[in-house]
Amino acid sequence: MLEAAIWFWIPLCLVPVGIWFSISGKAKSVGKLVAVIGLILVMVSSWTVPSSDSTAGGHLLLSILAPSLLLAYGVHGTVFGGNVPVGRLDSSARWSGAMAILTSLLIFCLMHWYSITPLWRDGEVNPYWIVFWPTFLLFATSLSSVAAVALASYGDNRLNESISLAVLSVAMAGIALAAMIFDGYMTTSNEFRDYLWLAAADIFGTIVGISLAIAAFAIVIWAYENSLPLPENSPPPTEEEIKHVVSLAKNHIGGEEE
Numbered sequence: 001m002l003e004a005a006i007w008f009w010i011p012l013c014l015v016p017v018g019i020w021f022s023i024s025g026k027a028k029s030v031g032k033l034v035a036v037i038g039l040i041l042v043m044v045s046s047w048t049v050p051s052s053d054s055t056a057g058g059h060l061l062l063s064i065l066a067p068s069l070l071l072a073y074g075v076h077g078t079v080f081g082g083n084v085p086v087g088r089l090d091s092s093a094r095w096s097g098a099m100a101i102l103t104s105l106l107i108f109c110l111m112h113w114y115s116i117t118p119l120w121r122d123g124e125v126n127p128y129w130i131v132f133w134p135t136f137l138l139f140a141t142s143l144s145s146v147a148a149v150a151l152a153s154y155g156d157n158r159l160n161e162s163i164s165l166a167v168l169s170v171a172m173a174g175i176a177l178a179a180m181i182f183d184g185y186m187t188t189s190n191e192f193r194d195y196l197w198l199a200a201a202d203i204f205g206t207i208v209g210i211s212l213a214i215a216a217f218a219i220v221i222w223a224y225e226n227s228l229p230l231p232e233n234s235p236p237p238t239e240e241e242i243k244h245v246v247s248l249a250k251n252h253i254g255g256e257e258e
Contacts, residue, residue, distance in 0.1 A: 014038030074100030
């Protein structure tokens with residue numbers, strides 16, 4: 001337990017602490033360094049403390065690091081290489097970003113259907129991988145479809161972007177459907193279907209929880225503001241206050257003096 005605390009849980013706590021320091025502006029460089037060191041220690045925890053079951057999370061992060069970075073680069077290129085008013089990149093960034101997204105999705109598919117599936121102990125599949133993969137597919141499908149509808153409904157001259165997001169949503173749904181029909185390299189289609197429904201429940205519960213939290217926050221603010229008494233009228237100015245204001249006006253009107 002002590003080794004797990006030193007090599008996994010404390011570094012895991014350092015990641016949000018370092019991000020907080022970096023965002024707050026109090027120590028940006030130190031915060032970034034602390035967050036990176038903590039993340040590295042978490043990802044290598046399967047070697048530093050292999051006896052802890054919690055290190056499966058760090059092993060999964062290390063396994064999906066490369067395709068995740070490639071996906072982030074692709075999203076950045078496709079977004080800022082298009083019709084954006086601020087921070088627009090060269091038009092070639094859009095095409096390179098699209099290729100990066102397709103490559104990252106291909107790698108993820110190979111991790112499910114080929115021999116590069118994340119293996120943890122004794123040749124067994126990482127227990128968090130079968131949770132991450134259907135959740136990622138379902139979340140990406142939902143987010144892309146909602147964004148496509150939002151762009152088509154509320155955006156100006158965003159038809160091409162909306163179509164691209166709709167195509168991405170259909171592609172992600174197709175990958176999920178294929179995983180529900182065909183067995184993976186280390187997981188069966190039945191297991192994928194079970195975890196897909198669990199992922200749907202998790203995402204639905206998260207949305208409901210966020211909505212309830214926002215509603216509760218709004219109700220508390222509304223109740224507090226309604227409980228406040230009406231502001232009282234301030235008393236009229238006294239003679240001394242009027243004389244002071246008049247003297248200030250006389251000193252600053254006319255333009256002859258400073």
